Amino acid sequence: ETGVTQTPRHLVMGMTNKKSLKCEQHLGHNAMYWYKQSAKKPLELMFVYSLEERVENNSVPSRFSPECPNSSHLFLHLHTLQPEDSALYLCASSQDGAGANVLTFGAGSRLTVL
């Protein structure tokens, strides 16, 4: 596998469920990101990990909990979500300190909260 892989691609959950999104990058990058993409809105940065340490948490509700066990893997744990959390969740990676800091994205996990 190459690039950034996200699973599952689609997820439907109730407001009381607990689920996790998984992201894996095979590019040797040292930074990983979670973004939320809602229709006709700009990408919203949720979390950034650089060298496996969280460096940004943009006031994201605590019902979203990230985990970065190593430089290749990133998780987003979900619990007691709200219907407004329904969106496409994109994972990305980049090589910090490498000039333009181009992001490589995964195809996303489409989340529907009922």
Added chain:
Amino acid sequence: GQNIDQPTEMTATEGAIVQINCTYQTSGFNGLFWYQQHAGEAPTFLSYNVLDGLEEKGRFSSFLSRSKGYSYLLLKELQMKDSASYLCAVMDSNYQLIWGAGTKLIIKP
């Protein structure tokens, strides 16, 4: 506040040329990016401009004017596969990416 503006939707004809504009107001500037995103797929990097002028890459070109806070993406010889959303993003003085809402480009035969 920081803001990126780009048209919500544009329509163009196969074989033609289209220009997608992006204007920005940010706290500082450390480069402007364009990404392409086909429906249901990952955004992919198209171009990066940090100095004024035109960068050409095959059928795609990107232009930047820092004094005007303005960029455009020019797509030539349009093909059906160019139907996608095009995302403009600016890196501010804190190296944070500020994103536009994207422009959905529809190509008609």
